[in-house]
Amino acid sequence: MSAALSIENLGKRFGVGRPAVDGVSFDVPAGEIVVLLGPSGCGKTTTLRCVAGLEHPTGGRISIGGRVVSEPERGLLVSPRERDIGMVFQSYAVWPHMTVRQNVAYPLKHRRKSRGGDINAKVNETLELVGLADYADRPVVSLSGGQMQRVALARSLVYRPQLLLLDEPLSNLDAKLRLRLRDELRRILKQTGMTGLYVTHDQAEAVVLGDRIGVMRDGHLLQMAPPGEIYNRPADAFVANFTGASNVLRGKVLARSGETATIDLGGVGRIEAWTPQPLSAGDQARIALRAENVRLGERAERNVFSARVLERRYQGTQTVYDLELGGQRLEALELGTAARHDPNAEIPLTLPPEMCWAYRDEGQSLD
Amino acid sequence: MTATNAAALPVADSVERPTRGWATPLWVGALLIILAFLVIYPLAMLFFGALSDSNPVVDGFGAFRPSIARFLEVLGNENVHLAFFNALLACGGGTALAVLIGLFFSWIVVRTDTPGRRFIAGASMVPLFVPPLVAGVAWSILGSPKTGLLNIALKWLGIDFRFDFYSMSGLILVFGIYYAPYVYMFTSSALRNMDPSLEEASEVAGASAFTTLFTVTFPLIAPAILAGMLLSFVVMLGIYGVPAALGAPANINVLTTYIFKLTAWSPPLYNTAAAVAILLMVVTAIMVWAQQKVLSGKSFATVAGKAFRPRSLNLGSWRWFTFALALVYLFIVVVLPTIALVIAAFRKFLFFKDFDAVFDTKAYSLVHFNAVFDNPLTMLSIWNTLKVGVITALVGGALAFAIGYTVNRTHVPGRKLIDLLATVPVAIPGLVVGVAYLWAWIGLPGGLYGTIWILALAFVARFMPDTVKALSTSFLQIHRELEEAAWICGRGLLGTIGTIVLPLARPGVVASMTLLFVLAIRELGSSLFLYTSDTTVMAVLLLDYYEGGNTGKTAAFSLVQTVILAVLLGLTNWLSRGSAQGSARVG
Ligand SMILES: Nc1ncnc2c1ncn2[C@@H]1O[C@H](COP(=O)(O)OP(=O)(O)OP(=O)(O)O)[C@@H](O)[C@H]1O
Numbered sequence: 001m002s003a004a005l006s007i008e009n010l011g012k013r014f015g016v017g018r019p020a021v022d023g024v025s026f027d028v029p030a031g032e033i034v035v036l037l038g039p040s041g042c043g044k045t046t047t048l049r050c051v052a053g054l055e056h057p058t059g060g061r062i063s064i065g066g067r068v069v070s071e072p073e074r075g076l077l078v079s080p081r082e083r084d085i086g087m088v089f090q091s092y093a094v095w096p097h098m099t100v101r102q103n104v105a106y107p108l109k110h111r112r113k114s115r116g117g118d119i120n121a122k123v124n125e126t127l128e129l130v131g132l133a134d135y136a137d138r139p140v141v142s143l144s145g146g147q148m149q150r151v152a153l154a155r156s157l158v159y160r161p162q163l164l165l166l167d168e169p170l171s172n173l174d175a176k177l178r179l180r181l182r183d184e185l186r187r188i189l190k191q192t193g194m195t196g197l198y199v200t201h202d203q204a205e206a207v208v209l210g211d212r213i214g215v216m217r218d219g220h221l222l223q224m225a226p227p228g229e230i231y232n233r234p235a236d237a238f239v240a241n242f243t244g245a246s247n248v249l250r251g252k253v254l255a256r257s258g259e260t261a262t263i264d265l266g267g268v269g270r271i272e273a274w275t276p277q278p279l280s281a282g283d284q285a286r287i288a289l290r291a292e293n294v295r296l297g298e299r300a301e302r303n304v305f306s307a308r309v310l311e312r313r314y315q316g317t318q319t320v321y322d323l324e325l326g327g328q329r330l331e332a333l334e335l336g337t338a339a340r341h342d343p344n345a346e347i348p349l350t351l352p353p354e355m356c357w358a359y360r361d362e363g364q365s366l367d
Numbered sequence: 368m369t370a371t372n373a374a375a376l377p378v379a380d381s382v383e384r385p386t387r388g389w390a391t392p393l394w395v396g397a398l399l400i401i402l403a404f405l406v407i408y409p410l411a412m413l414f415f416g417a418l419s420d421s422n423p424v425v426d427g428f429g430a431f432r433p434s435i436a437r438f439l440e441v442l443g444n445e446n447v448h449l450a451f452f453n454a455l456l457a458c459g460g461g462t463a464l465a466v467l468i469g470l471f472f473s474w475i476v477v478r479t480d481t482p483g484r485r486f487i488a489g490a491s492m493v494p495l496f497v498p499p500l501v502a503g504v505a506w507s508i509l510g511s512p513k514t515g516l517l518n519i520a521l522k523w524l525g526i527d528f529r530f531d532f533y534s535m536s537g538l539i540l541v542f543g544i545y546y547a548p549y550v551y552m553f554t555s556s557a558l559r560n561m562d563p564s565l566e567e568a569s570e571v572a573g574a575s576a577f578t579t580l581f582t583v584t585f586p587l588i589a590p591a592i593l594a595g596m597l598l599s600f601v602v603m604l605g606i607y608g609v610p611a612a613l614g615a616p617a618n619i620n621v622l623t624t625y626i627f628k629l630t631a632w633s634p635p636l637y638n639t640a641a642a643v644a645i646l647l648m649v650v651t652a653i654m655v656w657a658q659q660k661v662l663s664g665k666s667f668a669t670v671a672g673k674a675f676r677p678r679s680l681n682l683g684s685w686r687w688f689t690f691a692l693a694l695v696y697l698f699i700v701v702v703l704p705t706i707a708l709v710i711a712a713f714r715k716f717l718f719f720k721d722f723d724a725v726f727d728t729k730a731y732s733l734v735h736f737n738a739v740f741d742n743p744l745t746m747l748s749i750w751n752t753l754k755v756g757v758i759t760a761l762v763g764g765a766l767a768f769a770i771g772y773t774v775n776r777t778h779v780p781g782r783k784l785i786d787l788l789a790t791v792p793v794a795i796p797g798l799v800v801g802v803a804y805l806w807a808w809i810g811l812p813g814g815l816y817g818t819i820w821i822l823a824l825a826f827v828a829r830f831m832p833d834t835v836k837a838l839s840t841s842f843l844q845i846h847r848e849l850e851e852a853a854w855i856c857g858r859g860l861l862g863t864i865g866t867i868v869l870p871l872a873r874p875g876v877v878a879s880m881t882l883l884f885v886l887a888i889r890e891l892g893s894s895l896f897l898y899t900s901d902t903t904v905m906a907v908l909l910l911d912y913y914e915g916g917n918t919g920k921t922a923a924f925s926l927v928q929t930v931i932l933a934v935l936l937g938l939t940n941w942l943s944r945g946s947a948q949g950s951a952r953v954g
């Protein structure tokens with residue numbers, strides 16, 4: 001049955017250059033779905049393939065269900081077929097020379113420790129689960145992309161592996177189908193109680209599917225937390241920016257108490273912000289803030305400012321404002337079909353302290 | 368030996384060409400007449416010959432009484448059956464072996480981390496350049512039952528086993544190892560184009576590497592395997608040199624050697640030879656057709672335009688095993704035959720008291736080379752070969768350019784027919800072309816027979832499909848707009864071709880002329896029937912030496928021929944590369 005995955009200090013280096021995966025550690029308890037999220041080339045696929053055994057790690061340790069499957073320091077490497085895992089590929093990788101049924105039955109026929117039982121019954125049950133019961137005897141090539149991906153899913157679920165790995169399984173599908181299959185995928189994974197490791201660069205997918213999300217960049221795991229925490233308490237300026245907090249205000253730290261920092265924004269005064277970092281007075285800081293969290297026209301108790309509207313972009317169900325706040329740019333979003341503020345107007349606004357996240361400003365890029 | 372499918376190439380819509388009223392029909396007519404002269408007339412004569420007991424040209428049409436009965440009588444002959452059966456057995460067995468070797472090599476090169484893969488990939492193509500007769504000669508020196516070098520070595524080692532390459536199994540073995548590259552070419556590119564996650568999915572699902580290979584990999588590249596199989600079968604079927612060298616001593620005739628034997632009898636049985644040639648041609652045509660069918664069918668494994676990260680299986684220490692196997696293959700096809708030829712060519716007598724005698728330097732000398740070059744025919748044959756090569760390259764290249772341009776770049780009526788006629792020879796083995804040309808020209812007084820030209824024209828016809836195909840590809844790379852710009856600037860058709868098309872297509876033209884030249888200088892099958900003592904060529908003279916029974920002279924001339932081929936190959940390659948670079952600046 002499904003088992004826990006544990007990764008400690010995983011490293012993978014291809015030839016020369018910086019490592020594709022560097023010091024990544026996390027655990028996935030049995031039955032949980034963890035999503036690895038990050039920009040292209042950050043090492044998500046490489047991590048996943050190391051877990052599958054399709055790539056040979058150069059450092060660290062991977063254990064599945066308590067059994068160590070890879071530990072290069074000790075020369076230990078278990079081949080993919082002995083790891084008892086299932087994998088769904090971005091390109092589906094269904095075998096075009098077989099029917100749907102043959103594809104799904106293949107693992108049951110060729111696994112060494114097949115758990116006995118009626119192959120046909122298991123195949124039918126799994127096809128039922130993914131909604132392909134009526135297509136069992138069709139050649140795979142006659143199916144649509146979405147149906148092929150269901151076949152791939154059925155093929156990796158049919159033998160109930162301990163762990164299911166999915167590498168951008170929805171990225172080859174069109175937008176509408178992607179939404180539908182995304183929700184269905186979560187239902188199926190939860191229904192089977194499968195432990196899952198899912199790779200994507202699509203935030204919406206990550207939030208819907210993941211019990212926890214790990215954000216990666218340049219081979220490092222920056223933060224691993226439930227979606228709500230990733231979105232409301234990003235550990236790092238990159239995570240904040242990657243998940244959509246695109247506003248950045250710069251200033252100088254005046255004081256910090258616990259997780260609250262007071263920062264001087266220059267001419268417009270001081271701002272209070274949440275910070276996960278041990279900032280100290282005198283540090284340069286940057287404050288990340290989502291456009292949705294700017295309260296236009298509101299005067300709360302703290303962090304009240306006045307800004308000038310530079311430009312207004314009406315988008316039907318929402319309006320985007322470009323604001324100027326003490327010489328710095330700020331983008332704000334207002335929901336609703338009516339735009340309430342005019343260009344060049346001077347308007348009050350509140351930046352809620354728990355929605356302003358301060359990080360040390362080291363001049364690093366966020367892309 | 369790949370077919371042209373110029374008809375399937377997309378022809379872009381063009382602006383209406385300004386054509387003068389009489390120019391188009393004249394041009395199309397001229398091309399059709401030339402093709403009829405090169406292809407249709409000899410083939411028709413071959414058919415007439417097969418259906419009668421006379422040659423209508425020699426004996427006049429009065430004596431020509433066609434009857435299908437004669438043809439059937441030939442087909443009913445048990446010697447023909449035997450040759451047919453032997454051909455199927457030798458080529459079938461050879462193909463099976465070629466598939467094994469070709470598949471194994473493409474797997475090693477594309478899918479594993481075997482050391483020296485690129486070198487192995489390059490070196491395993493070498494057999495393609497070895498003339499079949501030279502390979503046959505080398506293996507007869509190595510594996511003849513009594514005096515073969517291998518057997519002498521075995522005796523010295525005290526092993527009680529003797530090779531006999533003068534046998535069906537020897538024939539199969541030599542066919543298999545020398546024609547494996549044809550299979551390799553198809554399967555390696557299919558493997559390279561196959562999404563590696565198809566195999567990874569199988570591995571993750573719990574199948575062993577072996578199971579994966581047989582349930583996923585091979586079924587997915589089955590079309591490529593089949594295409595390579597059919598091609599190598601067709602090529603083997605048309606080869607004369609190997610069965611002549613290895614089959615003849617054991618009295619094993621295949622179709623090609625049997626056909627030649629019929630014409631060598633006295634009186635020569637030309638009509639019977641023509642009938643058997645048609646049998647050979649029909650079998651070949653069916654195979655070529657099947658191969659085209661397979662190639663044009665939808666292939667599972669290849670996804671056009673998608674780049675895959677190459678997957679290379681980590682073989683661990685097994686990679687030294689695969690590396691060693693590759694070296695063994697290269698040793699068998701390249702090193703061993705070369706050693707054999709060198710020893711035989713430089714030794715005064717090919718007799719060894721014991722194995723140590725191999726290293727006795729006193730036994731080596733240049734006598735055989737002196738003998739070869741004392742023979743006036745030797746220099747004549749080299750000279751003739753070069754002449755035929757140059758004529759074939761120039762005439763064939765020019766004709767292919769005209770055909771390629773007409774078929775791919777114009778909309779003149781009749782271009783489909785031109786394309787079809789130019790493609791027909793793909794299904795005709797070289798030997799059959801030779802027989803057909805013999806039939807067509809032997810009786811015409813003051814005609815082509817007995818000149819260099821008949822050889823050159825036969826080669827032009829035989830290799831036309833390959834040349835046209837090579838050229839068509841380069842036409843497709845020239846943008847139509849460049850040509851149209853010249854039109855609009857007021858250039859005439861010939862002016863446009865001369866100033867725009869020809870310079871831009873030059874690398875393609877040079878490359879296909881080079882190809883023609885190389886193919887022509889090593890061709891044996893069609894020369895066999897067309898040479899006379901004045902027009903003998905290297906390949907034919909080598910066969911003479913071999914059949915004369917002097918191994919030393921045969922080996923010496925084999926080496927001479929191989930060196931000349933290698934030098935010419937290098938030279939033409941260098942020339943065409945220089946030309947390609949020269950025009951890179953234009954395009
Ligand atoms: N086989 C390989 N050989 C060399 N470099 C590789 C190989 N596989 C991956 N890399 C490199 O490792 C880095 C991480 O690649 P990886 O495929 O894991 O990225 P990814 O996060 O999955 O990106 P994407 O979202 O584009 O799929 C990249 O810089 C890539 O170029």
Ligand SMILES: [Mg+2]
Nearest residue numbers: 044045046167
């Ligand atoms: Mg990826």
